[in-house]
Amino acid sequence: MEAVERFASPGHDQDLIAMLSLNYQLDENHSLGMCYEFDRKPRYMWNIDSYAEVTQDKVLYEENVSTGWQNRPGTSHSLNVYYNGQVGDWNIDFNADGLWSYRKMLQDMSKRYTLAGEDAQE
Secondary structure, X not given: OEEEEEEEOOEEEXXXXXXXXXXXXXXXXXXXXXXXXXXXXXXXXXXXXXXXXXXXXXXXXXXXXXXXXXXOOEEEEEEXXXXXXXXXXXXXXXXXXXXEEEEOOEEEEEEEEEEOOOOOEO
């Protein structure tokens, strides 16, 4: 048996990114700051097309056709805050990071296969 397969997956995505950073030096011994980033993918769409055929002795035995799409929109937020300072004999270096992310995956696939001499099945 011999198998031949073709696969295509053209896609299109949109991305919106915004960032805000603030840094402040209170005096020569104290500084603080933060950075916030917002990332939104309202559209992350892919089409999925696949074709495969199986032959035996160069005669078609089985044919498979798959078509579908996949959309993975998502949103993420990241935050970094820091403080650096000196209090008496103590040096303080504080950093904190946070990441929140949400993504859902929508998908629809259709597969049709045909065995030689039979009707197509889905």
